[in-house]
Amino acid sequence: MALSLEEVRRIAGLARLRLSADEERTFAVQLSAILDHVRQLEELDVSGVEPMTHALAAGESPALRADTVEPSLAPAEALAAAPAREGTCFKVPRIIE
Amino acid sequence: MTVAATELTALSLREAGAGIAAKAISSRDLVEAALARIAATDERVGAFLAVTAERARAAAAQADQRAAAGERRSELDGVPIAVKDIFATKGVPTTAGSRILDGWLPPYDATVVQRLEEAGAVLVGKLNMDEFAMGSSNENSAFRPCANPHDLSRTPGGSSGGSAAAVAARQVHGALGTDTGGSIRLPASFCGVVGVKPTYGRVSRYGVIAFASSLDQVGPLARSVEDAALLLGRIAGHDPRDMTSSTRPVEDYLATLEDGARGLRVGVPREWFQGGVDAGVEKVVRTALRTYEKVGAKLVEISLPHTKYGIAAYYLIAPAEASSNLARYDGVRFGLRAEAKGLRDMYAETRARGFGAEPKRRIMLGTYALSAGYYDAYYLRAQKVRTLVRRDFDEVFRSCDVVAGPVAPTVAFKLGERTEDPLQMYLADVFTITCNLAALPGLSVPCGVDGATGMPVGLQLVGRSFDEATLLRAARALEREAGPLPAPALAVGTMPGSEH
Numbered sequence: 001m002a003l004s005l006e007e008v009r010r011i012a013g014l015a016r017l018r019l020s021a022d023e024e025r026t027f028a029v030q031l032s033a034i035l036d037h038v039r040q041l042e043e044l045d046v047s048g049v050e051p052m053t054h055a056l057a058a059g060e061s062p063a064l065r066a067d068t069v070e071p072s073l074a075p076a077e078a079l080a081a082a083p084a085r086e087g088t089c090f091k092v093p094r095i096i097e
Numbered sequence: 098m099t100v101a102a103t104e105l106t107a108l109s110l111r112e113a114g115a116g117i118a119a120k121a122i123s124s125r126d127l128v129e130a131a132l133a134r135i136a137a138t139d140e141r142v143g144a145f146l147a148v149t150a151e152r153a154r155a156a157a158a159q160a161d162q163r164a165a166a167g168e169r170r171s172e173l174d175g176v177p178i179a180v181k182d183i184f185a186t187k188g189v190p191t192t193a194g195s196r197i198l199d200g201w202l203p204p205y206d207a208t209v210v211q212r213l214e215e216a217g218a219v220l221v222g223k224l225n226m227d228e229f230a231m232g233s234s235n236e237n238s239a240f241r242p243c244a245n246p247h248d249l250s251r252t253p254g255g256s257s258g259g260s261a262a263a264v265a266a267r268q269v270h271g272a273l274g275t276d277t278g279g280s281i282r283l284p285a286s287f288c289g290v291v292g293v294k295p296t297y298g299r300v301s302r303y304g305v306i307a308f309a310s311s312l313d314q315v316g317p318l319a320r321s322v323e324d325a326a327l328l329l330g331r332i333a334g335h336d337p338r339d340m341t342s343s344t345r346p347v348e349d350y351l352a353t354l355e356d357g358a359r360g361l362r363v364g365v366p367r368e369w370f371q372g373g374v375d376a377g378v379e380k381v382v383r384t385a386l387r388t389y390e391k392v393g394a395k396l397v398e399i400s401l402p403h404t405k406y407g408i409a410a411y412y413l414i415a416p417a418e419a420s421s422n423l424a425r426y427d428g429v430r431f432g433l434r435a436e437a438k439g440l441r442d443m444y445a446e447t448r449a450r451g452f453g454a455e456p457k458r459r460i461m462l463g464t465y466a467l468s469a470g471y472y473d474a475y476y477l478r479a480q481k482v483r484t485l486v487r488r489d490f491d492e493v494f495r496s497c498d499v500v501a502g503p504v505a506p507t508v509a510f511k512l513g514e515r516t517e518d519p520l521q522m523y524l525a526d527v528f529t530i531t532c533n534l535a536a537l538p539g540l541s542v543p544c545g546v547d548g549a550t551g552m553p554v555g556l557q558l559v560g561r562s563f564d565e566a567t568l569l570r571a572a573r574a575l576e577r578e579a580g581p582l583p584a585p586a587l588a589v590g591t592m593p594g595s596e597h
Contacts, residue, residue, distance in 0.1 A: 008461070015420060015464040016427070016441070017457060018449040027461055033520050034462060038409040041478050044485065051480030052487060055297040055311040055536040056341065057562040063344050065337040077204040083434035090429050095440045 003032045103267075105130035107584070110270040110324040114172040117164050124160035124175030124219060127270075128153050131177040131221050135268045138587055143243040144253075144263035146182045147190050148222040153177065156219045163217065172327060174217025180273040181260050182223040183230055184210050184315075185304035189220075193306040194228040194238045194256075197426045197433045197451025207304025208339070209273060209315050209332045216331050221269060225259030228453045229423065230280055230308045232256045233525040236516055237455040244512065245288055246585035247552055251509040254284030254525075260318045261288035266587055271319040271328050275305060276539075277312045278411055279504070279529025285318055285541040286504035286555025289582045291325045291572065292318045296563045297536035298343040300329075301336030309418035310341075312411075312533045321581075322542060322573040326350035329565065348566045358574035359393030361567075364497030368404040369528050374506045381545035381554040382503045388544075388578045389501070394571075399493040399500065403485045407531040408523055410486065413466045413479035414534075419456070420463030426451060458519060487535040490559070499571050500559040503528055504541045508552035532559045542572040543582045553582055 008028045012019045019027065056062065075088045084091040105127055108116065116122040132150055139145050160175030169175075180186070183193050185203035192198045206214070214220065227237035235243040235258025243258045245251040246266040253262040257274025261284030264272050274281040276294035285292025293316040300315040307313065317328035333347040365386060370379060390396055428434035428447035435446035452460070466475040493500060505525055515522045532539035541555035556575065560568035 003465075011461050011465050011468065014468060015460045016424075016444040016448055017452070017460060018442075018445040019457070020449075023454075023457070027458060030458060030519055031462060031465070034412060034523075035465075037520055038413055038475065038479075041406060041409050041413075041482055044403075044406065044482060046478060046481035046485070049481040049484050051477055052483040052534075053480060054341075057296065057298065057343075057536060060298060060343055060345075062340045063335060063337070063342065064340065073204055078430075080204060081201055081431035083428055083432075092429055093436075093438060093440050093443050 003028050003035065102130035102133050106134045106267040108270065109321050110176055110319060111172065111327060113176045113270050114174065117160070117175045118169060120164065124157040124164070127175065128157040128177050128219055128221065131269055135222070138266055138268065141244065141249055142246055142262050142266050142587070143241050144225055144259040144266065144268060145179070145222045146192060146194070146225050146240055146259070149189055149220060152189070153219050153221045160217050160219060169217065171216040171331065173213065173331060176218055177221045177269050178213060178218045178271045179220065179222045179224050179263055179269045180210060181226050181257050181275060183226060183275055183306045184273065185306070186210055186220070186223065189223065191223065192240070193230070194226040194240065195451065195453065195456070196239045199433065201431055205304060208301040208336045210304065212332050224263055224272060227256035227258065227455065229306065229419070229456050230256040230275055230277055231419070231455045231459055233279070233283055233522050234510070234515065235259065236512065237453060239453050242512065245509045246587045247289060248509070250511055251552065252287065252512050254287035254509060256280040257318065258284050261285050261290055261292065264288070264290045264318050264320060265585055267584070271317060271324055273315060273328070273332070274318050275313055275315050276533065277309050277415060278533050279526040281316045281318060282504050282529050282539060282541040282555065282557060283525060286553065287509035289543045289553030289585070290318050290320055291322050291540065291542050292316065293325050293329055293540040293565070294532065294538065295329060295333065295565055296538040298341050299333050299538070299563065299565065301339040301342045303336055303338040307422040309415040310422060311418060312415060322569055322576050323351070323354060326354055326569045343563070345563055350566055350569050353566050353570050354573050356570050357392060358389055358571055361389070361394040361499065361571055362397050362497040363389050363394050363571070364397045364399040364493050364500045366399050366401040366404065366493070366500060366502055368401050369502030372405070374503055375508070377547040377549050378503050378507060378554050381547060382556055385544035385556045385575055385579065386501060388575055392574055392578060397497045399497060401489040401493065401531065403482065403489050404531055406482050407486060407534060408527055410479040410482040410534060411530045412462065412523060413475050414483065416459040416463030417466050417476050418463070420460045420467065423456060423460055483534045486531050490535045490537060494561050498567055502557055504555040504557040505529070508547045508550050508554060528557060537562060538565050538568055540568055540572055542575055544575060544579055546582065
């Protein structure tokens with residue numbers, strides 16, 4: 001199954017990735033080959049099979065902790081690695097054009 | 098203290114800890130020996146992305162004080178270790194092998210790092226890896242290649258390549274890695290060390306940079322089964338910060354380690370010997386299976402019919418989860434930001450510059466598999482196949498206690514050999530991937546050397562959910578018979594600069 005350049009661009013847009021023209025061509029070829037390989041799943045009859053939607057062992061359930069306030073990162077620590085900040089906020093480029 | 102540095106670095110983790118306890122050696126000597134060994138060898142090996150020498154020296158001094166005061170915290174107290182650069186370390190650069198995190202200083206420690214440091218282990222650095230743990234050869238590291246200490250022209254395997262190489266090269270006495278589709282077991286096999294991927298939920302993932310959250314698991318790499326058991330015992334157990342970490346008590350893995358394999362039913366899946374297993378690898382693995390018979394285990398022929406679909410299911414599920422997990426690298430809160438006019442362009446430009454080819458490829462694949470119109474055909478079908486893979490194991494564990502076979506179809510391949518063909522690279526994981534899909538524990542234990550290349554071969558064992566104790570006991574039974582593998586050439590004799 002060949003993935004078109006147009007489709008590669010559409011997916012890159014969804015993934016917020018800017019691809020070079022070279023990358024678009026390479027990915028079209030490579031992703032097509034990978035998708036060809038994964039199509040072998042179509043050989044299997046999966047009707048009536050439940051999807052495995054989590055990886056917990058049989059009998060295990062997620063361990064939720066008590067709903068109590070616990071210490072977390074101070075604002076200064078949380079902001080320390082931000083590429084741009086203002087006051088106690090992360091700063092981003094203009095959102096509304 | 099006059100033990101040569103080369104002798105110190107050759108000690109097992111257990112021996113090093115016991116030496117400190119007996120006051121025969123000091124943590125300072127061990128740490129200096131490890132740092133000297135890294136300085137002498139790592140230009141060629143490339144296992145480290147960061148060496149935390151000053152921090153390690155300070156920690157060693159404290160460990161020595163505790164030893165003098167008779168207040169050692171654990172068997173690991175004072176012993177040099179290192180961790181894959183996927184674990185957050187407070188104030189120490191953590192990159193996940195990616196440019197997008199270059200220079201990032203995490204504000205907290207991963208739970209496993211915290212647990213090892215609480216036990217007194219001395220962190221000497223952060224280890225090389227494929228970018229975001231995506232790869233089977235460590236060649237996807239954005240920073241530097243890593244070589245196999247047994248043959249520098251070959252890969253150490255991936256994605257925890259630096260972890261396996263550092264342990265094999267006697268740079269540290271033990272290491273942590275992560276395994277999403279084979280990323281601990283494959284490099285362990287390629288480098289001739291022990292590597293354990295625990296049951297999903299056995300070890301906390303808090304502070305582990307996420308790749309595929311339903312598959313990722315943390316585990317130890319070490320030079321002996323005992324050392325791996327020791328490390329696993331320290332890092333395993335419930336963590337309130339990871340909802341998927343199990344509340345089951347952690348077994349005492351050392352208590353049953355020497356109990357042998359008599360009466361153990363070892364399942365041998367016929368599918369693990371089909372489809373391109375190298376003759377040399379098969380020979381070594383078959384010999385290991387005969388060893389099990391010799392020590393009183395029973396070989397049982399079994400079938401895991403969905404083995405061949407593992408790669409296909411994995412390469413939909415893991416990229417789908419990755420595309421979601423890697424959405425957080427958006428240039429806002431931490432990591433790289435590329436300047437652009439609007440927000441959307443800033444995202445796209447940041448991610449274009451920050452991610453290497455493999456993360457981009459997987460983000461694309463995952464985004465496609467999850468996108469409107471394809472979700473049912475790809476992602477949902479893959480999850481159903483995952484159920485079938487899990488059922489395969491449920492079925493065979495009625496008639497056997499562990500499953501045994503090769504870790505990979507080949508020994509360590511040459512650097513550069515598979516970088517042009519991603520699919521070819523993915524196929525290295527054909528035998529390890531189903532264990533992750535089924536969320537089961539697995540390990541690689543060295544079982545011999547390939548005649549043609551002289552490279553190490555690992556035996557893979559997969560066990561029942563949360564039955565790491567049986568897995569480790571079975572691995573130890575083989576290790577006891579097979580004996581230690583020859584140390585890599587790099588580690589033999591006295592290297593210039595390795596004495597102090």
